[in-house]
Amino acid sequence: MLEKKINASAEVTVLEDGKSENWTVQPSYAAQHCKNFIRDIVDNLNLQPNPEKPVIALSLGDPCVYGNLSPAPEVVQAVADVLVGGRSNGYFPSVGQECARQAVAEYLSVDGAQISPSDVILCSGCSSALEHAITVLACGKKGHNILIPRPGFPIYRTLAEAIGVGVRYYNLLPEQNWEVDLFHLESQIDHNTAALVINNPSNPCGSVWSEAHLRAVMSVARRRRIPVIADEIYERLVFPGESFISVAALEAGVPTLICGGLAKRFLVPGWRLGWIVVHDETSALHDIRSALVRLTQRTIGSCTLIQAALPAILQQTPITFHSNLAKTLQRHAQLAYECLKKAKGLTPYMPQGAMYMVVEVDMSGFPMFSGGLELAGRMMEEESVFCLPGEVRVPLV
Known part of the structure; x- marks a missing residue:
């Protein structure tokens, strides 16, 4: 028999043997398997900056962190106009407002690409777009995997493993x-491969x-009949002399989900406006x-204020x-490259964009x-410079 004893502060259930019933609530599979691999490594480092030197944080892809890069005045004004107008405070369609799409x-209809509004789904940032893309192609298919680049962005693994995708x-x-x-x-593809992620x-x-x-790359996907998730958040953010396509x-004849957003090229990562473009020349993605x-x-769609401002922002x-x-980014990269290539034991690779x-x-x-982990820690201790150790980008498994 169970007996309840009630006092002023709590209700306690007492079992018939006189012992209190203790609960242990287990987290879900998704929660247990959700791991940010950058944070998992970095948070376990003993990162104590030199108190005599300001911290130089080089570990986050946030172009706004130091305030020297700001969005265009036209972008800010577009959002201000929407906010003052007061007509975009309610819900929009979950896939996004028609004029925004x-x-x-x-x-995105450049270089011969033909994209229609019906191909576009708006999301809460590019990471949300990637989550939807991985989920729709791979989640629930027992034993399935996705292919991701090495070195690469760790969030692909985070999003996949949280939903049981290898x-x-x-x-x-x-x-x-x-x-x-x-x-x-090609050697990594097997019969369980559900998607190829390219960035x-x-x-x-x-x-x-x-x-x-x-x-x-796309010809491999076509020959092996693997749909592609194309992370193009840095589209057209390339240095002078380089070309993005x-x-x-x-x-290419490959069913593809293209993920992108405003964050990087427009310098507004915190506005959380991304998109998926369903590019399907083969009509293979009808059910997708x-x-x-x-x-x-x-989630009932992305931020309506930014959606309403999208036409003005993009146009x-x-x-x-x-x-x-x-x-500006090229000058910064060139300066860093010229300095680092003179350092004994270091080999910098000059980027072409992003x-x-x-x-x-x-x-x-x-x-x-x-x-690399210890080296990163010592750089922080001595110079207050924080760089990501390679272990977070180049997993050994």
């Missing part, structure tokens, strides 16, 4: 400007693939389209804003450190 379709890595080649090792890529321009490599190489412009709509209904931001940003640089460390020249 139209604006994205027009913005990951397999394909190598990028530093000596070839971080192009894909096509032989290794161009690359985080963390800063590489920009040529059209020929992009076609070679979207998979949507290739006519309707499934994506159902997924968006879980009125001067091209000079984007070109000046690219020139806002990242990979620096190879010859650990034989630093015998006092056991590895």
